[in-house]
Each structure stands twice: as C-alpha cells, then as structure tokens.
Amino acid sequence: MKLTITKQYQEFLNSIGVDFQTLLDVAQLPDGTWKEELTLSTLDYYHLLLAFDKILTDEQILAMSRLQNIQMFMPPFFAALSSKNGLAAIEHFAKYKKIIGPVIVDMEQFDDFVRVSYRYDYTGLELPRFAVLNEQHLLLDMIRTGTGQAIKPVRLGTPYVYGQEALEAFDCHVEQMEGNELIFRKSDLELPFITANNIMLDYLEPQLKERLAEAISSESFTGIVQQKLYQAIPGGEFSVEDIAMSLGISSRTLQRNLNAEGTKFNQELQNVQKLLALSYLEKSDISTDEVAYLVGYAEASSFSRAFKKWTGKTISQYRKLNQKKSVDSALLACCCSRWKGR
Incomplete structure (x- = not known):
C-alpha cells in the first residue's frame, strides 16, 4: 500500500507535538520524510499504528x-x-x-x-x-x-x-x-x-470551478445531467437511476433526452469523471487511490485504465508533465517579475 505523507500533514503533526521522523524511528521504518509517498506493507503499516499508539496522548x-x-x-x-x-x-x-x-x-x-x-x-x-x-x-x-x-x-x-x-x-x-x-x-x-453537494466544491480550487463552468452548459438537458453528475459523483450515488430520480424522471426518459442531443449517459459520466480526475491530479498531495475514489472508481487499476483511454497517457506521465508545466510557469513568472522591476 502507498501512504501519502504531505508536508502539510507533517506540519500538522508538529503543531500537535508529534514528530513524524520519531514515529518512523519507533516503527523501525526507513526515513521517508523527504518523500510525498511511503510504500508500506501491511505489517509495516501495523508497526506505524503501534508507533502512534506508543507516542500519542x-x-x-x-x-x-x-x-x-x-x-x-x-x-x-x-x-x-x-x-x-x-x-x-x-x-x-x-x-x-x-x-x-x-x-x-x-x-x-x-x-x-x-x-x-x-x-x-x-x-x-x-x-x-x-x-x-x-x-x-x-x-x-x-x-x-x-x-x-x-x-x-x-x-x-x-x-x-x-x-x-x-x-x-x-x-x-x-x-x-x-x-x-x-x-x-x-x-x-x-x-x-x-453539507451534501457543497463540501467538495469548497475543496476545489477556483481554476476548477472556472473550468467546470466552461465545460458544462446548463442550458441543455445534457448540461443539466452533467451538473447533477458533478454534484453526485463525490457522494458515490451517480448511477443513471440516481440521476434520473434527482431530476424526477425515469431512467428511460433521461436516456431518451440525452439521445436526442446526440450523447449517452455513460459518455457524459466519463466526461465529468475525466474533468474531475484531471483537476484532482493537478493537486500533487492527492494519491492515485484517492483520486480513483473521488471520481467513483472502486479500484485504482480500473481508474488507471480509464485514464489512459481518456488521455493517451498514464497517470505518472500526466503528473510529470503537469509538474514540468508548473515549474515552467513559475520560472516564467519569476523572469517577468524581474523584467518589470528594471
């Protein structure tokens, strides 16, 4: 299993008087404070729980x-x-x-x-x-x-x-x-x-909200279904029956209205899942397992296959590309700032 240990999480532990390196030492695990993810076996994780048990009040x-x-x-x-x-x-x-x-x-x-x-x-x-x-x-x-x-x-x-x-x-x-x-x-x-349908929107950054507004047009029936999917996916109840019930219509009517606009329910479901997944993956502190869960996949392997189909890239390739873009943007912003200061 992979355990995500962000710098923010380590800082939080420090704020309540817990040193993560000490936890690793007590658990007899190698130093992983310099990494964003620790790969632990089931027994390693148990030893970490025992370390928490020994140290925390x-x-x-x-x-x-x-x-x-x-x-x-x-x-x-x-x-x-x-x-x-x-x-x-x-x-x-x-x-x-x-x-x-x-x-x-x-x-x-x-x-x-x-x-x-x-x-x-x-x-x-x-x-x-x-x-x-x-x-x-x-x-x-x-x-x-x-x-x-x-x-x-x-x-x-x-x-x-x-x-x-x-x-x-x-x-x-x-x-x-x-x-x-x-x-x-x-x-x-x-x-x-x-908190229903509100809490994940608060978690997402303004850029994603803008991206959603651009990608989802509420003027059409398809747009209404997309909006419902966006609200329902984090809560885990987003089947065609769930969405139809939320709209007060039958599943057959929902499918018929989507067909009239040249699309299908599964197609729109994957469109929204892709949009959410890309945005979550741009947050480097979220593991692949967490992203899979957040977009409605029960297994990370199924999500990985779907992502490759959507983008033509593996999740690792997408993360590396996104990290490079972030570094390039930061360098460009720094150069522009220096140029303006002359």
Whole structure:
C-alpha cells in the first residue's frame, strides 16, 4: 500500500507535538520524510499504528480525528460529506477504506439501530488503541459535521480504557468488550447532510470551478445531467437511476433526452469523471487511490485504465508533465517579475 505523507500533514503533526521522523524511528521504518509517498506493507503499516499508539496522548489522537483539523490532508472524508446522509456516508467511506489500506469498516443495519466496527485486514492482528479511538472519533465527527447536530451514539464498545477527555468527546455509554463498535440510532444516520453537494466544491480550487463552468452548459438537458453528475459523483450515488430520480424522471426518459442531443449517459459520466480526475491530479498531495475514489472508481487499476483511454497517457506521465508545466510557469513568472522591476 502507498501512504501519502504531505508536508502539510507533517506540519500538522508538529503543531500537535508529534514528530513524524520519531514515529518512523519507533516503527523501525526507513526515513521517508523527504518523500510525498511511503510504500508500506501491511505489517509495516501495523508497526506505524503501534508507533502512534506508543507516542500519542488522547488529546493528540482527538486532534487528529477532528475534520476541521485534517480537511487539507484527507479529501475523501469531505467526499463522504457530499453524501445525502450518514448511512450513505458510512457506506461510501467503507469502500474508500478498502481501496487505501488494511483497516476494514463493517456496518450492520437493524430495524432501529446501525452498528459500525473496525478490524485489521491481517489474520491475528488486532487494531491498536490509537487506531480504534481515532477511527471511532473520526466517524462520529463526520456524522456531526454532516448533520450540523451534536449526534450521540447509543453505545461505544472498545477493548481499551479511554481517558476522560475521550469519554467527554463521545458523550455516550461506553462498554468494555473484546472487539469494538459504535451503535447509532438509524434515525440519526438518516438525517440529511447539510453539507451534501457543497463540501467538495469548497475543496476545489477556483481554476476548477472556472473550468467546470466552461465545460458544462446548463442550458441543455445534457448540461443539466452533467451538473447533477458533478454534484453526485463525490457522494458515490451517480448511477443513471440516481440521476434520473434527482431530476424526477425515469431512467428511460433521461436516456431518451440525452439521445436526442446526440450523447449517452455513460459518455457524459466519463466526461465529468475525466474533468474531475484531471483537476484532482493537478493537486500533487492527492494519491492515485484517492483520486480513483473521488471520481467513483472502486479500484485504482480500473481508474488507471480509464485514464489512459481518456488521455493517451498514464497517470505518472500526466503528473510529470503537469509538474514540468508548473515549474515552467513559475520560472516564467519569476523572469517577468524581474523584467518589470528594471
């Protein structure tokens, strides 16, 4: 697996009193602070989690699991906030976890309650205390951020002892158990997210907003479908049935209207996915796995094949070309500035 370690993330860790190099030393991993990505095996990643466990206090763990602190490092959480409600957000984020690492999210739905638990995808290895507390609080903070309400779980289960600060953050009944669980009222997770269709737009840079405005014409039916796709893709519900329902028409009517304008649903879906992918890839701090997730692909390999079909280039080739353009633009701007100063 590849773990993206941006300079911003390292600076954030430093701001809460955590030195990333020390974490690597404790985990007995090679120095990777000079790189944007670390390639770790499943066991390497587990050793890193154990290092976090040894070094961080509950206060630091809670700081790492507040979305307002990590928004620039983990856009997939903000894609989950584009979902229609907590149920959809958890389902969407669980798919992302499968793509990027060995921590598995299990969700069970009952008549009135929903149970969420975490496990490590390696036989015989249990999630360390840091990982359980961090994942549980991240999920709760995501639900609270999405709904804009101080949602309380019905019960929290953990094999570890949590400090008073952590207990106050969850503000619910805590039970010691062999595994781990967060139990919510289903009615709380069905509350609409006030962040739906807005949060990823806020994350994107102004250039992308301009590019979208140029590429998408809302005057035609095709443009309306493109707009709906752009809003729906980050939230993970963008099938032809989903888009037709959002427009209040049948799937057959949607396809017929697109055919009348010389296009098809899958064609427009790929057009919007391509536009989003190019913009995300221009952000060097987003990994290929994250981009695949953000544009609606369950596997990075499928996304890579689609990207090559769209552009004629591999993702690595596109990144290198974009980096060269960025350097050339910076040099040109510097030269122009010096010339004007004469």
